[in-house]
């Protein structure tokens with residue numbers, strides 16, 4: 001609670017009505033303070049060999065130790081220990097790759113035991129109040145990458161990790177020829193009840209003939225990237241499933257978020273089932289290594305700001321927007337990856353394209 005007392009000292013009660021998630025972006029000078037804190041943390045946290053690290057950490061039954069999946073570096077810089085839940089709860093360790101800056105859970109979950117994380121009750125989590133917020137977030141993100149999602153026009157869309165079908169419902173309403181895959185059988189069953197034309201399937205894309213045939217125009221990963229234990233393999237699959245001119249849309253938590261720099265282990269992006277945490281830099285490595293030609297990012301200002309329902313004063317809203325842009329995009333990272341030059345030519349529009357060299 002030391003940061004609350006310091007905040008009181010520096011800013012008085014002027015920002016008490018501003019929600020926590022927005023405060024770090026609107027209090028004068030706070031962005032620079034948090035960036036400096038982060039630099040200190042990186043400079044003073046020790047870097048250890050993987051062998052040394054393995055001696056420091058217990059290994060759970062469903063876990064394995066990893067080296068950096070983005071660059072292959074094995075050394076570890078232990079940074080965070082997120083915890084949560086009541087009673088027995090959960091806890092894991094997050095390390096930073098000292099070579100490329102990638103943040104990941106280590107030990108991580110063995111891919112074949114991933115099902116254990118989603119065994120029961122996950123589909124309940126995906127419905128209810130959560131559902132309305134999610135659909136609004138889909139809408140705002142599609143708008144940020146207009147015109148890709150404005151009209152489906154029978155284009156083929158795959159939603160990877162489609163859950164209970166909330167996004168597929170929007171996609172079929174917009175005229176996409178849409179389908180999905182998910183690892184939770186109960187979510188797939190619920191989705192297929194909800195949907196009219198779109199269909200979801202249980203399992204991996206390569207196990208479903210309708211999907212493994214490929215030729216997709218759009219693939220979407222809504223809050224899925226941080227859950228992937230083998231991202232390189234999955235992204236190679238996505239690249240091969242996209243047809244010429246195809247695009248991949250990703251929404252995930254942003255590992256460069258000012259909120260992570262401010263709150264550390266208690267950051268909202270460290271949820272129970274998240275495995276890896278990407279920034280606009282590390283995700284470029286992932287895309288380049290798996291054959292994508294380019295990528296564009298859309299800063300995330302927060303759902304209430306983008307929907308125009310915020311109670312924040314206009315001058316503070318302007319300050320928030322500026323600080324989101326200066327601090328690499330806000331608490332969520334939104335990006336559109338382009339399979340090839342044809343995709344860049346067709347869809348880049350007003351977006352700034354970063355070309356990727358393999």
Ligand SMILES: [Zn+2]
Nearest residue numbers: 068071097100
């Ligand atoms: Zn690395």
